[in-house]
Amino acid sequence: MTFICNYMNKGLMRVLFWLLIVSFLDFACTSQKKTIYLQGSGNADSSAIFNNQFAAYLIHAGDVLYIRIISLNKELTALFNFDSEIPGSYSYSNEVSLYYKGYTVSDDGDVEIPVIGKIHTEGLTLDEAQVVIQQSVDKMLKDAKVIVKFGGFKFTVLGEVKRPGLFYYYNNRLTILEALGQAGDLSDMGNRENILVVRPTKNGSTTFRVNLLDKNLLQSPYFYLSPNDVVYVEPVKTKNWKLNAPNISIILSSITTTILVINFIFKF
Numbered sequence: 647m648t649f650i651c652n653y654m655n656k657g658l659m660r661v662l663f664w665l666l667i668v669s670f671l672d673f674a675c676t677s678q679k680k681t682i683y684l685q686g687s688g689n690a691d692s693s694a695i696f697n698n699q700f701a702a703y704l705i706h707a708g709d710v711l712y713i714r715i716i717s718l719n720k721e722l723t724a725l726f727n728f729d730s731e732i733p734g735s736y737s738y739s740n741e742v743s744l745y746y747k748g749y750t751v752s753d754d755g756d757v758e759i760p761v762i763g764k765i766h767t768e769g770l771t772l773d774e775a776q777v778v779i780q781q782s783v784d785k786m787l788k789d790a791k792v793i794v795k796f797g798g799f800k801f802t803v804l805g806e807v808k809r810p811g812l813f814y815y816y817n818n819r820l821t822i823l824e825a826l827g828q829a830g831d832l833s834d835m836g837n838r839e840n841i842l843v844v845r846p847t848k849n850g851s852t853t854f855r856v857n858l859l860d861k862n863l864l865q866s867p868y869f870y871l872s873p874n875d876v877v878y879v880e881p882v883k884t885k886n887w888k889l890n891a892p893n894i895s896i897i898l899s900s901i902t903t904t905i906l907v908i909n910f911i912f913k914f
Contacts, residue, residue, distance in 0.1 A: 683823075683838070684861045697865055700819060702771040703796075703872055706848060707755055710748040710797035711767070711775070715759075715783055717790040725761050726783070726790075748797035762786065772796065772818065801871055803829035805879035806836035820871045822856055822863075826879075832858075836879045843868065844876040 715726040749757040755768025762782050767775040776794040783790050798814040808830030838858040845852050
């Protein structure tokens with residue numbers, strides 16, 4: 647009888663041991679799935695193409711534009727540009743100088759350029775604004791070149807990221823992955839499946855959600871951000887464990903303790 651009980655105890659402990667191992671592996675795999683971006687988008691032996699037409703940003707009231715008019719005549723150039731080569735003047739070297747020396751789009755949607763006057767730019771793309779300004783300059787100055795760019799692509803990243811804050815990106819196209827990269831990527835507590843983006847518009851703010859784990863994000867209209875967007879990463883309910891040596895040691899210690907306790911109970 648004692649032999650049978652001991653045999654049953656050993657069999658039960660084996661079952662419990664393997665159940666704990668399977669549970670641990672399932673937990674580890676589940677945690678990993680929650681952290682892999684763009685799942686199903688291809689592996690090392692394959693490639694995939696995701697069509698995503700970039701929608702050009704339309705200029706809004708309050709945007710700051712970099713506008714430069716260049717000609718061979720330096721004196722005439724100085725009349726058109728804030729940052730001309732006048733002693734003591736400074737160029738568009740940082741966000742502060744852009745704020746003071748850039749051209750802010752008024753509430754009426756206009757930018758006011760020295761000598762030329764007001765030009766309506768709201769609702770235009772950068773290329774369209776450049777054409778409109780070029781046409782006005784051509785009426786007053788021959789062989790001049792107009793350059794129009796954003797005075798810094800401003801966006802904000804908040805929540806469970808490693809470096810939250812306000813950022814400037816000097817390019818017309820910014821993806822949400824690049825924005826999160828600027829903020830140091832998500833922390834372990836960041837919810838990668840339900841990221842909130844707040845986008846200010848003329849009629850108010852609009853919101854939408856982004857799932858970083860879904861490969862369809864690559865062809866989503868929300869893959870690209872717009873200037874002044876706010877990205878908020880919500881926290882997950884529980885922190886995902888990483889598969890590192892300390893955590894594995896804790897799991898194995900817990901398994902050993904559980905087996906010892908069960909063995910002790912059966913002895914008495």
